[in-house]
Amino acid sequence: MPSRNHLDKIGRRKKKKWTEEAMERALVEVKSGRCTVRQAAKDFGVPKSSLGDRVSGRVTPGSRSGPAQLITAADEELLVEFSLYMSKHGFPLTKQQLVSFASSIYKRQHRRVAFSKLGQTWWLNFRKRQEKNISIQPADSVVRGRTVCVRKEAVDHFFHLLNNVMDTHGLRDKPHHIFNCNETGFQLGRKRVNLPKSASLGYKAAPGSRDHISILACFSATGNDIPPYIIYSKAYPGGVCYKTQGPPNALYGWSDSGCINSDLFKKWFLKHFLVHVGKERPLLLIFDGHKSPVNLEVVEAARNEDVILLCLPSHCSHILQPLDTGLFVLLKQRFAALIGDGCATDTHFAVSKKEFSGVFKETYQVAKEEEGVQIVREGFRKCGIYPLNHFAISDGNLMPSHNMGPVAGPTLSTAAQVLHTVGDLTGAEPTS
Structure with a gap:
């Protein structure tokens, strides 16, 4: 299981310097026969190998680079909305609960898979993608057990x-x-x-x-x-x-x-x-x-x-x-x-x-x-x-x-922390 430092190093890698619009224009020029892949890559400032992959059909135009996302962006939005609903109804989710619910979504999409691939790596990437929507807070420090007060x-x-x-x-x-x-x-x-x-x-x-x-x-x-x-x-x-x-x-x-x-x-x-x-x-x-x-x-x-x-x-x-x-x-x-x-x-x-x-x-x-x-x-x-x-x-x-x-x-460790959505912290109402 990769550590947080390892994922941080991945995040600090050099980001791409080209845009999808430039890639689309270069692709049009190559498919029209007006220039070669090498010349279009040079003119529009895009990688030749990436342009060649799109020309050959190995990569679908507009697709994201890297491995496929384990759950779709739409389902991830549903997960955030679900977290907001639970927080607004007195049940803020812990990390383990949210990963468990995400695993349920994953298993519905991959019924033949016996186990879920969602773990620490997915959790850290999810937090990074949703940093504007969710917040991690330590659980309330209260004495556990049923007390008189x-x-x-x-x-x-x-x-x-x-x-x-x-x-x-x-x-x-x-x-x-x-x-x-x-x-x-x-x-x-x-x-x-x-x-x-x-x-x-x-x-x-x-x-x-x-x-x-x-x-x-x-x-x-x-x-x-x-x-x-x-x-x-x-x-x-x-x-x-x-x-x-x-x-x-x-x-x-x-x-x-x-x-x-x-x-x-x-x-x-x-x-x-x-x-x-x-x-x-x-x-x-x-x-x-x-x-x-x-x-x-x-x-x-x-x-x-x-x-x-x-x-x-x-x-x-x-x-x-x-x-x-x-x-x-x-x-x-x-x-x-x-x-x-x-x-x-x-x-x-x-x-x-x-x-x-x-x-x-x-x-x-x-x-x-x-x-x-x-x-x-x-x-x-x-x-x-x-x-x-x-x-x-x-x-x-x-x-x-x-x-x-x-x-x-x-x-409290990360495992004991509670997940809140930003909407919950600002008093927003859940969507229906």
Whole structure:
């Protein structure tokens, strides 16, 4: 992989001293038979070899010199516009994310290629070509992890974005157009047994006996739901009973971790959310940007379908995520009550992987009852999302800006830097 110094040396090489107009005029003279390649190159001040290549057809007139660009200029402009859209919706891209999205474009153009050629060289050249459109800034120096106090600037910025989105798209009085999707986890284990004290102090699960299952839930500010997305770890349970016994119209998937990832989120958004959400537009979908499940296909589909994606600030979901503020607690309490496990903790439950969907079907009914609907609505109100109310977040949960200092430790590397577009830094609105 070439270093930055190597690329800088390439950039300092002697630039061509001839213009395309001079080359075109020389080409016309040669093709008309009025002069030879040597004479035309001398008269118009262009390289003889370059003119000869164009005369012979080895090089197309007007083409750029050097190797072909890995993604086209039009797609590169789309990538910059995409970066602007993400920055304006609370999700500025990191270098790795932008290269990943560029790789997705490259693979769509080269479907037979097993891997992407985009790497450090492409990234540095892209930055050079787009230096007027993008800017690299270090990521905010905040203490990672969910803390009692969160940054006031992050919350203020989120409500600024939310206010602009609601005013621009006329959503202030349309709670049925405002959705929040969020993931919660259930850690499953073997059922507990009571043993004599002389034999054992209690049941201890064997290593690897636990399965993690995630639920991606989505509700509107009116309390209406999109059927849940149940994500198993490592593989589906045996047989098909998990589908027949689960909640009506639920979607199922699996990942190694049992948590949402970009591929699963794309499947949910394209084949589930857009199918069940109806045809009313525009829609606002608010979700946690911490795990960054969004990919290029999701954003393109959202823009085509007039769905505004808005990311919550990282590590602020416990005060800004409506479903975190009440509904998920209610679901886990109902789940524990149904399996008769009064000792169940917040995330550990004594039920098998095969039994989960059937128990969760009964659990999920609470979300459709009056109690569950009211809790969902109250969650949107507590978070200040609907009705829109910045002052719903207590100042006691916010850390003032003057208390924020840089985190002790090494300087952030390029890999941790965040990509912003110049349009984002100047407050420009994204193009539709």
